Structure formats: structure tokens, C-alpha cells
Amino acid sequence: EIVLTQSPATLSLSPGERATLSCRASQSVSSYLAWFQQIPGQPPRLLIYDASKRATGVPARFSGSGSGTDFSLTISSLEPEDFAFYYCQQRSIWPLTFGGGSKVEIK
Amino acid sequence: KLVESGGRVVRPGGSLRLSCVASGFIFDDYGMSWVRQAPGKGLEWVSGLNGQGGSKYYGDSVKGRFTISRDNAKNSLYLEMNSLRAEDTALYYCVRGFSVSYMDVWGKGTTVTVSS
Numbered sequence: 477e478i479v480l481t482q483s484p485a486t487l488s489l490s491p492g493e494r495a496t497l498s499c500r501a502s503q504s505v506s507s508y509l510a511w512f513q514q515i516p517g518q519p520p521r522l523l524i525y526d527a528s529k530r531a532t533g534v535p536a537r538f539s540g541s542g543s544g545t546d547f548s549l550t551i552s553s554l555e556p557e558d559f560a561f562y563y564c565q566q567r568s569i570w571p572l573t574f575g576g577g578s579k580v581e582i583k
Numbered sequence: 584k585l586v587e588s589g590g591r592v593v594r595p596g597g598s599l600r601l602s603c604v605a606s607g608f609i610f611d612d613y614g615m616s617w618v619r620q621a622p623g624k625g626l627e628w629v630s631g632l633n634g635q636g637g638s639k640y641y642g643d644s645v646k647g648r649f650t651i652s653r654d655n656a657k658n659s660l661y662l663e664m665n666s667l668r669a670e671d672t673a674l675y676y677c678v679r680g681f682s683v684s685y686m687d688v689w690g691k692g693t694t695v696t697v698s699s
Contacts, residue, residue, distance in 0.1 A: 477643065510685045510686070512626075512686075514626075519676055519689035519690065519691055519692060520626065520676075520686075520689055521689075522685060522686060522687045525685040525687075526685075531685075531687060563625060563626055565626075565628075565686070567682060567685065570640050570682075571628060571640065571642045571643065572616070572628040572631065572640075572642075572682075573628065574625060574626040574627065574628065575625075576625050577625045577626075
């Protein structure tokens with residue numbers, strides 16, 4: 477099973493600041509990695525797929541990068557609605573796995 | 584749109600069947616998955632199958648206890664859950680996406696509580 481390790485667990489920032497989240501895989505997943513946003517009380521929302529492609533309707537302030545084992549999600553300038561949980565997920569090798577999540581909170 | 588049903592309180596060792604009805608897309612064009620989230624915890628992929636239902640995969644924690652299936656004529660996905668344990672307590676999401684496609688459409692979830 478591929479283990480995805482996300483860091484930091486919690487990121488405390490102010491609106492307008494830049495957020496960078498990390499996801500590290502225990503073995504290569506090529507570019508088969510996605511990022512999801514989850515606001516408490518809501519289902520997850522697909523933000524990024526294939527490591528760097530934005531899903532339909534996702535604002536340009538969200539960007540993804542990386543391949544192999546190291547990936548990152550960057551929010552260029554935090555909006556109030558961006559304070560949420562973020563999860564990475566790989567579809568390279570069975571079973572599909574998610575990272576443990578990172579919380580972006582208001583400082 | 585995906586709408587789940589079937590979640591309830593069940594005793595340890597019991598069984599339950601979850602259902603999910605899909606609308607707004609050609610159901611049998613897509614693989615489907617079940618993903619769960621225990622209270623206050625992260626996401627865990629449970630099971631998935633391809634568009635025709637011929638390829639099925641399970642997470643290690645449910646293998647041998649849960650069975651995924653679909654009825655394309657009814658635009659429906661199912662999860663048969665047996666030998667339920669306290670650690671199966673979670674919100675279960677029906678999700679469009681499986682192996683070759685990402686999980687891009689999520690239902691609101693149905694809650695399963697395993698407790699005596």
C-alpha cells in the first residue's frame with residue numbers, strides 16, 4: 477500500500493497570504509495524484525488531478541506541482557473560503573489511498 | 584448528482600446495505616467508488632468497480648466483509664456490509680471515479696454507526 481504523508485498538519489495563515497502544502501508518497505505514483513478540499517460538513521471537492529491540472533471551476537489561485545514521490549499544492553493568495561482541510565490521493569497503485577490531510581486555518 | 588441511503592445504527596457483527604442513485608450523467612460510462620470518513624478523521628477509500636462491474640477492488644480493512652455492486656439499468660451503486668465492527672462507523676460517500684478517472688463527483692454521504 478502506498479502511504480501518502482501530508483505536511484504540515486496545520487497551517488495558520490492570514491487572508492491574502494500564500495499557502496503551500498506538501499504530499500510525499502512512499503513510492504512513485506508518477507503523476508497520478510489529486511488534491512481535494514473539504515469544508516467541514518461538506519463532501520470533498522476535487523481541486524487538482526494528474527498532479528497539476530485544475531478541475532472544472534477551480535480558481536487559478538490553486539496550483540499543483542510535482543511527480544514521482546513529492547507533490548505540492550499552492551494557494552497563491554488565501555481567500556476566506558479557502559480555510560479548510562486538504563487531502564491528497566493517489567490512483568497509481570491499488571489500493572487507492574489518501575493522505576492524512578492538512579488543515580489551513582485562519583491566523 | 585449522487586444520493587446515498589441505507590445508513591443507520593447497527594450492532595457489531597450485523598449487516599447493512601448502502602445504496603446510491605446517480606443522475607445527470609451516463610452512469611455506466613464511469614467507474615464508481617465508496618469512500619468513508621470516520622468522525623473527526625480523514626478520508627479512506629473503501630471499494631470501487633469499473634463501469635460494467637467486472638473489476639472490483641477493496642481496501643484491506645474491508646476485504647472479505649464488504650461487497651460492491653452496481654445495477655446500470657437502475658443507475659445504482661451498492662455496498663453490502665457484513666460482520667460490521669465499531670471501526671466501520673463513518674460517513675460513507677458514493678463517488679464517481681475509480682481507477683482510470685479521478686473522484687470528481689461526491690454525494691452528501693450516509694451515516695453508518697456500529698454500536699451495541
